[in-house]
Amino acid sequence: MYKIISKKLVVPKEFDVWVEAPRVARHVKPGQFVIIRTNPQGERVPLTVADYDREKGLIRMIFQTVGKTTAEFADMNVGDCLTDILGPLGTPSEIKNYGTVLMVGGGVGIAALFPIIRALKEAGNKVYTILGGRTKDLVIMKEECEKYSDELLITTDDGSAGKKGVVTDAMVELAERGVKIDQSWAIGPSIMMKFASLKAKELDIPMFVSLNPIMIDGTGMCGGCRVTIHDQIRFACVDGPEFDGWGVNWNEFMNRMRQYKDEEKMSLEKYKAEMGEE
């Protein structure tokens, strides 16, 4: 079970894989995630489901190698099996016809944004999408997102594609053009979601963000993933992962993400040494 069916490198350090997980494929909805374990000594890590094929029982995950577990996943080949996949987990995105929606994605977060874009388009929304990255190559899934967007804007830090700048610049541009947004989503690096939320508040646009704190069980049993939203403690794995971006305590959230930085670094270095890398 949980066999890797296909795997490709999308951009450096980002992988696009399809894996057998029939129960997840049958029930998953946009906005939900899975917890995986690569091996019997492995840790449990959350990954968003980027797409699914209900008939074939497959789910798609796009992930960036950031530590030991993702590095190990990246080193696995077609035909290899993950030890565990649990899901779908989390509360699905609220999909309905809002009117006009704005979808903001950055980095590997675009993979999590994609199924929501598609579902919102299918629900009859007018969809504006902004994708951002440091350089041209890091803006993934452009064609797929474009297919379900009425307008797609791209921003890059170095100007190698689209507009030079960051996603909030494109948000301002849309506002200046007089585009009226009824609901928005931002999914990407924490810092991007923070500034997108601040900008959305300034522009008076409601915004959901998808938080990715440290998780262990992913089923509401431990509170490791707790976040503060409008001064209330919530568990991202069951109450989220999507929350009102205006209400997130971003400093606390980003601080909690750094809790195991030293241990994570040590684990990755040990793995690399064992694999004979660097």
Place this chain on the structure above:
Amino acid sequence: MALDIAPKRLPVPEQSAEERIKNFNDVVIGYSIEEAVAESARCLQCKNAPCIKGCPVSIDIPGFLKAIKEKDLEKSWDIISKYTNLPAVCGRVCPQEKQCEGVCTVGRIKGYEPVSIGKMERFIADWKAEHGSKVAPKVPEQTKGNVAVVGSGPSSLTVAGDLAKMGYKVTVYEALHAAGGVLMYGIPEFRLPKAIVRREIENIKALGVKIETNVAVGRSVTIEELQSHFDAVYIATGAGTPHFMGVPGTSLNGVYSASEYLTRINLMHGYEFPKYDTPTKESEKVVVVGGGNVAMDAARSALRLGAKSVQVVYRRSLEELPARIEEYHHAVEEGVVFNWLTNPVEYVGSETGNIVGVKCIRMELGEPDASGRRRPQEIKGSEFTIEADTIIEAIGQGPNKVLLSAFPELKLNKKGYIDADPETGQADPEWVFAGGDIVTGAATVILAMGAGKKAAEAIDKYITEKKAAGK
């Protein structure tokens, strides 16, 4: 009254406190055969056997003790395994002082201690695993019906084993990657070795029970799917959602729920990082909040991870401590310091968002509250600060929401637990049965097993009647 038996129970060999805080091995080493035979001779074989009534699953205690005394250990195992599917677990974690041993006739005689029933139960289960015959148990053909069991903790394992023995095809769904519930993620290795939990689960699988891990019922499997595939469902998803006190600083780095702390250690083997991938933080000064078994487990685990000091803060006094007395003594021997009548009011953080101390307030006991225990009240102006780099809150748990939120038709009680008949476990809708902590709130392993025992009989009756009625 002159009795021809030793007044004191035979002491059980244990690892010394200095030795055991350096490892996660079982603290109690357990009886040898000779010791078990000698201790079993202290049983008076009472006709009325109050010990049986004190046991939530009504094990024939004089029966299995007599067989040990006669050195017929296979027979002793056969007797015990008729009543329980988890003897090595219960022998270790039951609060026997409040159950079988608490009512033992010998213990009621002045100057005498009760028979060590728990340690003998553990002895016979461990003996069977190591030395007993390995003949597969005889199981009837599983043709009476299909039952799904949600969760794989002690209540679920009991229902599953009992129904399999009655001739049902049982499928257990577990959300985590390992079966056993709190036995795997909650109770530490040094009280309940995980190899023993896995061994007892293998015994249950040998009865024909199918266990599927990585299935969150309500998400990976829908309630409609359950209803259409099974004749009845038993829900025992436990009380696994941690409560936080909610004092300022709760989300500082270094503040954990005991559930997270223990899950990292027990289920994920965090104490073996980096051989296992899940990290735990090195701590020097640990403060544990709470006075139950979970608090004792967290405090003793922190010591074993190398903490220099571990302090428990508890808002009542030793007299009200809900933890097992044996575990409290073990904690004291190991060096855990107890602050009675103390409650945290704030966690103090550094500029970088790490915990550096806990501000506490002294308490005094006032009038008894609804639970009959004297209510702790704050003493104004008594605040003081304990330095700490790690805080572990063990103040209780609530029902897990994943399944309940996916099942709005299921009737809940005022506290948000499943409303089930205490005698049968039957809930509303009628094809659903429930037991253990998801009905009672956080309680003990053996009470969860007792609920499973009753529910297995009720489920058998329900399905048999339903089939007879041609439904």
